[in-house]
Amino acid sequence: MRSILFSAALLITGWCAAQTVTGTVVNNSGETLEGVNISTSSGRSGAVSTSTGSFTLNFTQPGKYVLRFSYVSHESRTENITLSEGENLDLGRIVLTEIQQELEQVNVTATRVKANGPLVYQNVDEETIEDNNTGQDIPYILNQATSVVTTSDAGAGVGYTGMRIRGSDQTRINVTINGIPVNDAESHGVFWVNTPDLASSTSSIQIQRGVGTSTNGSGSFGANINLQTDELSRTPYAKAHLGYGSFDTERATLEVGSGLLNGHWAFQGRLSQIRSEGYIDRARSNLRSYFMSGGYLGDNFSIKAVVFGGNEETYQAWYGLDSATYFAAVDKNEEPTYNYAGEVYDDNSNLTGYYDDQVDHYTQNHYQLHYNQVLSKSTSLNLSAHYTKGSGYYEEYQNSDSLATYGITSTPQVYGDVVRRLWLDNDFYGIVGNIDYKKNKLNLIVGGGDNYYDGIHFGELVWARYAGNTQPYDRFYLSYGDKADANVYTKLYYDFTSKLQAFVDLQYRLVNLSGKGDDENNRQIDFSGEFHFFNPKAGISYTFNNTVMAYASYAIANREPNRQDFIENEETPKAEKLNDLEAGARFKLGRLNLNVNYFLMQYRDQLVLTGQLNNVGYPIRRNVGESFRTGVEIEAQASFLNNTLVWMPNLTLSTHQNRDYIGDDLTNYGNTPIAYSPNLIGGSVLKYTGVKNFEIALQNKYVGEQYLDNTGNERYLLPSYFLTDLRLAYKLRILNMERCQLQLSVYNLTNERYISNGYVYGTPYYYAQAGINYMAGLRIEL
Known part of the structure; x- marks a missing residue:
């Protein structure tokens, strides 16, 4: 009995003398992150962030440590710390940068125009897609886009539909989904009726008018339409x-x-x-x-x-x-x-x-x-x-x-x-x-x-x-x-x-x-036929101030x-x-x-x-x-x-x-x-x-x-x-x-x-x- 009490006293004394590290993990938008893995270079201590993003690490010995913070879809981060005996160190907010969006969109962004790029484009976000998605095909969801004209064989936007941009018909509009070419290789056309209600699984669309950027597939001869399907959701x-x-x-x-x-x-x-x-x-x-x-x-x-x-x-x-x-x-x-x-x-x-x-x-x-x-x-x-x-x-x-x-x-x-x-x-x-x-x-x-x-x-x-x-x-x-x-x-x-x-x-x-x-x-x-094509493009943009960009x-x-x-x-x-x-x-x-x-x-x-x-x-x-x-x-x-x-x-x-x-x-x-x-x-x-x-x-x-x-x-x-x-x-x-x-x-x-x-x-x-x-x-x- 005395040995048990003695061991417990030693444990309590050691706990009281332990060094602790606390903090809160957030993403680059300031939202707290639950389930972040925090490990140490010694491998003897570790923790997982709570629902409020907070964490606590206990160290039995003072000294120098390297902490590694890792979380799915975010860049890992390391922190070098030095603990004195009995020190309680608060690291404050640890910010992890999101990379899930970059990971899932890397091929799409490669074929899209950058925000201040010198090309003509129009982005259609998920909210706009949802607002206009009543079951009609993509051409009708994009009907309000600049220079777009839509048509329907059956007369009401369901079934065979088509679109033209600047007068260029569907065979001249290059379409990709997640960077993958969609235009029919033989006819160059896109038959939206083959994938009905695609809009319900689309998170964003970019329309590039004119030649646009280099893309996969037969290439634009009037416009590019680049669709990004829904990203994987973290929540059910x-x-x-x-x-x-x-x-x-x-x-x-x-x-x-x-x-x-x-x-x-x-x-x-x-x-x-x-x-x-x-x-x-x-x-x-x-x-x-x-x-x-x-x-x-x-x-x-x-x-x-x-x-x-x-x-x-x-x-x-x-x-x-x-x-x-x-x-x-x-x-x-x-x-x-x-x-x-x-x-x-x-x-x-x-x-x-x-x-x-x-x-x-x-x-x-x-x-x-x-x-x-x-x-x-x-x-x-x-x-x-x-x-x-x-x-x-x-x-x-x-x-x-x-x-x-x-x-x-x-x-x-x-x-x-x-x-x-x-x-x-x-x-x-x-x-x-x-x-x-x-x-x-x-x-x-x-x-x-x-x-x-x-x-x-x-x-x-x-x-x-x-x-x-x-x-x-x-x-x-x-x-x-x-x-x-x-x-x-x-x-x-x-x-x-x-x-x-x-x-x-x-x-x-x-x-x-x-x-x-x-x-x-x-x-x-x-x-x-065999065709060899060289397609060069060049442009400049100049931002005069926060008001004007040319x-x-x-x-x-x-x-x-x-x-x-x-x-x-x-x-x-x-x-x-x-x-x-x-x-x-x-x-x-x-x-x-x-x-x-x-x-x-x-x-x-x-x-x-x-x-x-x-x-x-x-x-x-x-x-x-x-x-x-x-x-x-x-x-x-x-x-x-x-x-x-x-x-x-x-x-x-x-x-x-x-x-x-x-x-x-x-x-x-x-x-x-x-x-x-x-x-x-x-x-x-x-x-x-x-x-x-x-x-x-x-x-x-x-x-x-x-x-x-x-x-x-x-x-x-x-x-x-x-x-x-x-x-x-x-x-x-x-x-x-x-x-x-x-x-x-x-x-x-x-x-x-x-x-x-x-x-x-x-x-x-x-x-x-x-x-x-x-x-x-x-x-x-x-």
């Missing part, structure tokens, strides 16, 4: 977004996240379903999508897997409506919604009904693996591997088609009705990466990528009225497409002074592509023709070249931010839209000699009433011209307007948040006149239109919910009748858009 969450609206549109989204597990692991996922009958007759959409990500977050590195994709089935609505039928409906005050797709005729050419499965059916899955490492305080590394699998078909009823096209030769009939599927099965894969070095006045980025595409095009005969010797699902054409696309780039930002910054961006790109076989029209396909840049871009350019043109298409001059200024005047930009984009051998479509609704392009786009873009943001009222207008005044345009009939039309390029585009968002838990926003969009072809024929002129949308949101306080919000969006509030797109096939065809319509929603977060 569950979210749901339900919606219902006009044209029997339904939307359901469910998201969950694990938060950090064991201090390092995190996982999250999303499931979405969107259904709509569409504004246009039978233009229904049934869209499903998913998003999953998970990874390990170390002290100075992360590895993250991202998997997302979707399945879409949409009734074909790309035929449009001829002008005579359109105006006849309008004159009768009827909705111009007739859809030619799926018409079925009898032998006397009488319309008997519509084929129910005249659909586009496609599945696309994206797989990404990202490894990010902070090598030092000045250097970071990113490597990413990716694979995209796409497979699907157009199914269509063909009235009185040539049977020989399908190999039917054993029947006396030459023509007959058939049902066919036009298939596309493709694989796209590769690696991209970069090293980012920042020190003092220098920021150097060296990166590149190597990507490959393998595609198979084939047709299946599903049914034939006179089948002859064929069997269901016999193939009647087959062709292959291959493409290899490699690039390397170096970007240099240098601060000569605190005010003067220079930017140089040099890219070399090598493209090999080929196609062989035949198509659905029995045309032989046999083409190949910039200028000059860039050269080259681009190869796509598969359809080779197939649809009698002459071998040429590569395009673009010289892009951008100059402007940014002003901060109290509560007013103002950006003014001038652009001059000069093209040689530009592949312009002819205004015609191929048989699956894809635009046909051909080279023109010289052409240009020039204009002024103005953006502003002004706040009033203690920042509760914010106004965000933008305006684009421009001209787009072909020089000495030669038409298909070899007529020289002289200088003509470039198709689908309005000279005036304006937008406005007026947002009020002065009432507690309530938000109201009034959005306007003006799009000027635009031509459907390049001849300047007034017959092919689309009239201008002005739209007004209203958005309401109200936050409810229910139990312990993180968020419960009711939303209502009313589109085309003034019920304007307008046409956003069209084409020419002897006569103009129009894509009519919906009048007043709505979407209501409920957003819940736990």
Whole structure:
């Protein structure tokens, strides 16, 4: 008993004589950090910070020690201390710098414009994305961005949608997701319908107008759109977004996240379903999508897997409506919604009904693996591997088609009705990466990528009225497409002074592509091409003071023709070249931010839209000699009433011209307007948040006149239109919910009748858009 008491006395005496170190750990935003590991050089003492960030270390011996503070997604830190006997040392606040955001965004930031860079860009944050995300595709979420024009085949923003920036169509807008190229390698297009509700998993978007910076993929020839998907969350969450609206549109989204597990692991996922009958007759959409990500977050590195994709089935609505039928409906005050797709005729050419499965059916899955490492305080590394699998078909009823096209030769009939599927099965894969070095006045980025595409095009005969010797699902054409696309780039930002910054961006790109076989029209396909491109860019910016910053840049871009350019043109298409001059200024005047930009984009051998479509609704392009786009873009943001009222207008005044345009009939039309390029585009968002838990926003969009072809024929002129949308949101306080919000969006509030797109096939065809319509929603977060 005495020995026990003696041992306890010694322990108490030793404890009282012990040295202690205390403090509080916070991040660079001043928020306390729980679970920080604090270790010592001796390895005999250690602690973990509490929920208030505080910690206590006990040392049995005085002396010199090295303390190491480490926490997931933050830079580690060491502190050298010297303890005297019996000393109680308070270190105060220990600040750990966050690096999770840098780790997850390193590849994205490598292809984005820096805050004071001499290029033209617009950032769209997560709040803006959420505010406008009612289930429509990305083009409609970006509708209020400067120089943007959107369109929808089905007329209401669900299903096949598209966008143009400065008149440049989707094939010229380079899109990346987490730095991974998204544009289809063969067509250069982006089909947002393949990944519906992608906005629900997107945390930020940057739009670069003009050539922009070097990026992965086919490169910009009008704009870059760079999407960053949701970062891994440290805290667990569950979210749901339900919606219902006009044209029997339904939307359901469910998201969950694990938060950090064991201090390092995190996982999250999303499931979405969107259904709509569409504004246009039978233009229904049934869209499903998913998003999953998970990874390990170390002290100075992360590895993250991202998997997302979707399945879409949409009734074909790309035929449009001829002008005579359109105006006849309008004159009768009827909705111009007739859809030619799926018409079925009898032998006397009488319309008997519509084929129910005249659909586009496609599945696309994206797989990404990202490894990010902070090598030092000045250097970071990113490597990413990716694979995209796409497979699907157009199914269509063909009235009185040539049977020989399908190999039917054993029947006396030459023509007959058939049902066919036009298939596309493709694989796209590769690696991209970069090293980012920042020190003092220098920021150097060296990166590149190597990507490959393998595609198979084939047709299946599903049914034939006179089948002859064929069997269901016999193939009647087959062709292959291959493409290899490699690039390397170096970007240099240098601060000569605190005010003067220079930017140089040099890219070399090598493209090999080929196609062989035949198509659905029995045309032989046999083409190949090798292209070497050098794409230099340079610019300067000068910050006069806290109020004014000016910039200028000059860039050269080259681009190869796509598969359809080779197939649809009698002459071998040429590569395009673009010289892009951008100059402007940014002003901060109290509560007013103002950006003014001038652009001059000069093209040689530009592949312009002819205004015609191929048989699956894809635009046909051909080279023109010289052409240009020039204009002024103005953006502003002004706040009033203690920042509760914010106004965000933008305006684009421009001209787009072909020089000495030669038409298909070899007529020289002289200088003509470039198709689908309005000279005036304006937008406005007026947002009020002065009432507690309530938000109201009034959005306007003006799009000027635009031509459907390049001849300047007034017959092919689309009239201008002005739209007004209203958005309401109200936050409810229910139990312990993180968020419960009711939303209502009313589109085309003034019920304007307008046409956003069209084409020419002897006569103009129009894509009519919906009048007043709505979407209501409920957003819940736990």
